[in-house]
Amino acid sequence: MSCRTGQTRIRKRLKYHRMPCFLPARFIIPFMLNVHVIDHPVIQTKLSELRDQSTDTRAFRLLLDEIAMLMTYEVTRDWPTVKRGVRTPMEETTGEVLARPVTLVPILRAGLGMADGVKRILSDARLGHLGVSRNEKTLLPDSYYAKLPPDVKETEVLLIDPMLATGGSAVYAIDFLKKQGVTSLKFMCLVAAPEGIDTLHAKHPEVPIYCCAIDRQLDERGYIMPGLGDAGDRLFGT
Ligand code: PRP
Ligand code: URA
Numbered sequence: 001m002s003c004r005t006g007q008t009r010i011r012k013r014l015k016y017h018r019m020p021c022f023l024p025a026r027f028i029i030p031f032m033l034n035v036h037v038i039d040h041p042v043i044q045t046k047l048s049e050l051r052d053q054s055t056d057t058r059a060f061r062l063l064l065d066e067i068a069m070l071m072t073y074e075v076t077r078d079w080p081t082v083k084r085g086v087r088t089p090m091e092e093t094t095g096e097v098l099a100r101p102v103t104l105v106p107i108l109r110a111g112l113g114m115a116d117g118v119k120r121i122l123s124d125a126r127l128g129h130l131g132v133s134r135n136e137k138t139l140l141p142d143s144y145y146a147k148l149p150p151d152v153k154e155t156e157v158l159l160i161d162p163m164l165a166t167g168g169s170a171v172y173a174i175d176f177l178k179k180q181g182v183t184s185l186k187f188m189c190l191v192a193a194p195e196g197i198d199t200l201h202a203k204h205p206e207v208p209i210y211c212c213a214i215d216r217q218l219d220e221r222g223y224i225m226p227g228l229g230d231a232g233d234r235l236f237g238t
Pocket of ligand 2: 163165222223224225227228229230231232
């Protein structure tokens with residue numbers, strides 16, 4: 001690919017198709033079907049600390065973990081349950097349990113920083129891994145690893161990654177999961193750019209997107225503004 005074609009492609013990828021409205025996209029998108037912004041005050045407080053450039057690796061890990069745990073209640077709210085008999089110390093009764101097993105799929109690397117927090121709530125969840133790295137020049141996703149439970153298609157799948165920027169990594173991961181037969185899937189991130197939501201929604205409109213914030217836009221390098229910088233680097237100290 002020539003440099004010029006590459007630049008054009010990046011510009012096209014970064015272009016957000018604005019809606020015919022004077023409001024910025026981040027005010028409109030929450031009303032779109034399948035986009036859920038979790039604006040709980042405790043989560044927002046932790047997210048502000050996470051964004052702060054003076055937050056060190058140790059605090060960043062803790063905050064990412066805590067936010068992922070708190071988000072999980074909201075993200076799993078509509079999962080189906082089945083009735084199950086249970087004997088209390090007093091008598092027989094009927095309880096409810098999740099209808100299907102759960103598979104958690106972090107997109108490596110940064111998604112790993114959310115996995116323990118989610119597992120604290122969904123302690124029986126199995127873990128799949130997808131290694132996807134965004135090429136810094138083309139902004140296109142490069143895949144380098146994939147390992148999923150063999151029966152992943154029978155499960156509720158939660159795909160996790162703190163950042164939805166151009167949407168390339170998430171679209172790649174969802175394409176891959178669908179090829180494995182996954183039908184019940186949610187995408188969970190912390191910070192989303194309007195461009196990424198637009199791209200993901202266009203390719204996979206039925207996949208719900210859960211985030212804590214929709215930021216203003218991408219910059220010319222494909223970073224979310226104001227964002228929180230490079231999530232993987234801040235998480236792993238690289
Ligand atoms: C980051 C982030 C997402 C991706 C988002 O990962 O964790 O996976 O970028 O960007 P996109 O929406 O434009 O695809 P990165 O590729 O930097 O890899 P890392 O987690 O190993 O640092
Ligand atoms: N990946 C990140 O880690 N941060 C961004 O702002 C965009 C992509």
